[in-house]
Amino acid sequence: MERDGWPPPGSAEHASVGPLLAVDLRGVHKSFGAVRAVRGIDLAIRAGEVVAVLGPNGAGKTTTIDMILGLSRPSAGEVEVYGMAPHQAVSRGLLSAVMQNGGLLKDLTVGETVQYIALLFAASRPVEEVLERAGIAAIASRMVGKCSGGEQQRLRFAMALLCDPELLILDEPTQGMDVEGRRDFWSSIRQDAARGRTILFATHYLEEADAYADRIVLMREGEIVADGTAAEVKSLASGRTVRATMAGADVAALRDLPGVDSVEVRGDTILIHSADTDSVARYLLNETGAHDIEITARGLEEAFLALTVDGPAAGSGYTDGSGASLDAVADGSFTRDRSSR
């Protein structure tokens, strides 16, 4: 299945990686002095998955990625990439990364930068091909220092594609890009993922995690607080809401249903929030005269806040804005995401 003359990732040069896990973290801790950045996480990523690590700033995303890349060593626990130590996977070209920022020399041209990195690998894709793929072939002779943030990010992407890695890691890849730049960048990544490359990206843009990942790993204060599809994470955090029209509801009976955590009555409208909305709906239809039943999931945004924010703000949406931790989470990106939704 070749497209544009590109074989699927890792088809030729790499030894078969078979059914090994792309990433296998077991009981990983990482402390910097008294700061416990990562507090015992287990994470298994299978080949071909597109996984988003989502979390507020300081949740331990970059620390985790650094350990997967072999840039730092866990204080405790095991990190394996395709069954080997990260630095071995790096030197075999199984794994590459698009760094959050930096990592570029201003006094090289775009083409020279890619060529430089290409020379370091025993087997690498041709420079022209990679530039083309990242959409920067036209600016190959431009100095890196004169490139926009988006162009520099595409350059980092091109560099990461050189070794045709089995696993591509992106740390906050679209930070500082405008909406259009982000969309273009993600369409390149998506094309790449369609070929079967395993992709792990960290982000604090909820929209990106929701739109581009098969699986979301939600981190908070160095721990994984949720792990699953976007739909699973949403329901995990907040369940769903059943809305029905019903006069004289038996609020106490509704509260006793399994999974129900709140019942709200507004005139003839009743709102039941539950982790098991199916049972609620069944009850309403079978046992009561409720009609116009509507089941709605809460957004990933609410789930994210519910799972990553402590205290009274949890679950009540970001508009609350009272907790200090909430401000740290919001960080501007929420409002942007919401308006573009």
Place this chain on the structure above:
Amino acid sequence: MGGFSAAVLRIEVRRLLRNRRTLIFSLVMPAMFFLIFGLNSAYASQRAGRGNVSAFIMISMALYGAVLATTSGGAMVSVERAAGWSRQLRVTPLSPVAYIAIKMLTSLVLGLASVAVVYGAGILTHKPAMPAYVWVATALCVWIGSLLFAAFGLFVGYLLPSENVMQLIGFSLMLFSFGGGLFIPLSQFSPALRTMAAFTPLYGLNQLVHYPLVGGALEWSWVLNLIAWLVIFVAGAVWRFRRDTARV
């Protein structure tokens, strides 16, 4: 030496040549100093060992240029660390030792260019005179000897943030050059200053690179000085390098 190749070196040299500041300091200035200080008509007639004083000054200026070049080359690690380039390289098969080898060799290429420019100026002006083999021997000594300062550059490059590193290098090399007797003959120093100068890093190297021209007795203090500073700079560079590449 994973990832090391001549093509990488070519890109590195091209990069160095783009840096106008490095070019002026390590290529233009030493040649200009030679043209200013080395062409006094009296120097062409004044003997110095197997040649004349003009040749002696040419060698000093070539050494000054070469150490500036190699120090700047080594100190590039400072800029590359600040830019996150070193971190990027760590997610490639390039080994840290190969990276250092690339920096050293790049420094040597620039050092060679610096020697070539000063010696070229010497040839074109017809003033320096010495036997052909002394031209070659001194040029080689200056070039190879300047590697000592690639280690110095690496050391300060790992030690200091990039904003300060070039200023410090310019200043300290100027100081070392006076101490080594590159600009003013040490015989014109007071005895106390002369004793102090003998402990500075360019002293031994400067004496040794002039040796093919001057001849006479080889003093062990020069060799000792060179070796001591080599050990200090290399140990310092290795120490900082280890710290930098440690996977914490």
